[in-house]
Amino acid sequence: MMKLGEGPIAGNAQAESPLDGLGRPLAIEARGLVKRFDGFTAVGGVDLSVPEGSIYGVLGPNGAGKTTTLRMLLGIIDPDEGLRRVLGHDRPHEVAHAIGYLPEERGLYPAMKAYEAIAFLGSLRGLPLAEGRRRGKALLEEHGLGYAIDRQIRQLSKGMAQQVQLLGTLVHDPRLVVFDEPFSGLDALNQGKLEKMIRGLAARGTTVIFSTHVIAHAERLCDEVAIIAGGKVPFAGKVDAARDRIRPQVRLETRSQDGPWRAAIPADARREGSLWLFSLPDSGIEPLLRALIEGEAGIQSLSIERAGLHDAFVAIAGEAAARALDEDKPEETAR
Structure with a gap:
């Protein structure tokens, strides 16, 4: 049985990839795309550097410029300004055989059988x-x-057809895979x-690069992300x-309600019931713990919670972009 990753199509030469500032080879490099x-x-004016072998997310609300950016990287449309390099080539079409692309707009010939649709998509990449x-x-x-091998696309459910198109994106064993909103329309299992x-x-x-407006997918999967809002990164x-753009948050519960230990808590700490909530001070946790113990605060519980990617998105892209991101979620669920 053929496994993905079995090897590239015979005759596909590999160009030398550029390196980033850390000496890592780059599958994609873009500078000032407009x-x-x-x-x-x-x-x-988008700048991107996608290391080879990484999972890279382009994260932003619908209409932020994600699809346009991906299409410029792949050479489907040309930028008005800026430079791009894909797998070491300035002209993405020269390495189309080494790229798999799943567009947001899915489309297969309905009369084709499932395995023929996969073969057809592979043939477009030289297989x-x-x-x-x-x-x-x-x-x-x-x-x-396997039960769908001889079924026509029109006989498949929407989810099954999407899986067929996904396999057609990968059948030629590409070095770089680009997914545009790949989770759209899939149920939780798929x-x-x-x-x-x-x-x-x-x-x-x-190398896998995918766009999404669902932060959870990016947070679970990605090594690196580009946050895009209003056509900028x-x-x-x-x-x-x-x-790390946001300080870790401290959740503190004490038996004592007042005392000298209160001076160790930042002035902007907020109270929620029996809990104190505040950002971890610059001095770190040890001086805080010392002050709480010596001041007889009676620590009931203390936890330090690192900011999630959603909080980071809000801090970096702004409240308006975050609201747009959240507003996209019901539409995603309904599809």
């Missing part, structure tokens, strides 16, 4: 049809869809399967670096 439509700036048919059948079996597949691809050295880097 795209305008009828005088409207959809993307206004011979006969090999594509063999791999298509094997992939359907591998992913629990979202979990897709997350597992993405992790498996990265474990084999494939106010942050791009490690997920942990984004979260």
Whole structure:
């Protein structure tokens, strides 16, 4: 049975990739990408560096410029300004055979059988049809869809058709996979399967970049993210670096209600019932603990909670972008 990651298509040469500031080879490098439509700036100066073998998320609300950015990176549309490099090539079309792309707008020929649809998508990337048919059948079996091999696309549920298109994105064993809102329309079970597949691809050295407006997917999967809002990228880097933009939060419960220990708590601490909530002081936890103990606060509980990616998104992109992100969620669930 053919496994994803079996090897590239014969004859696909690999160009030398550029390096980032840490000496890591880059699958994608973009500098100052700008795209305008009828005088409207959809993307206004995007910089991205995607290390090879990483899982990289482009996170932002619908309409933020995610799809336009991905399409510029892939050469589907050209930027009005800026430079891009994909797998070491300035012209993305030169390495189309090494890229898998799943667009947000799904589309398969309804009369095609499932394995033929996979083979057809592979052929668009240079995979011979006969090999594509063999791999298509094997992939359907591998992913629990063997019963659908000979079914026409029109006979499949929407979720099954999306899985077929996903397998067609991967059948030619690309070095770089680009997913645009890949979780859209999938139920919780198939979202979990897709997350597992993405992790498996990265474990084999494939670079995965995907756009999403659901923070949970990015937080669970991504090594690095680009936060995009209003066509600009106010942050791009490690997920942990984004979260570190906000100080860890302390939750403290004491038996004593007052005493000299209160001076150790920041003046902007807020009270919720028996709890004190405040940001961890610059001096760290040890001086705080010492003051609480020596001041006989009677510590009932104390926890330090690191900021989540959602809080980081709010701090970096602003309240308006965060509200737009949250407003997208009901639509996502309804699809």
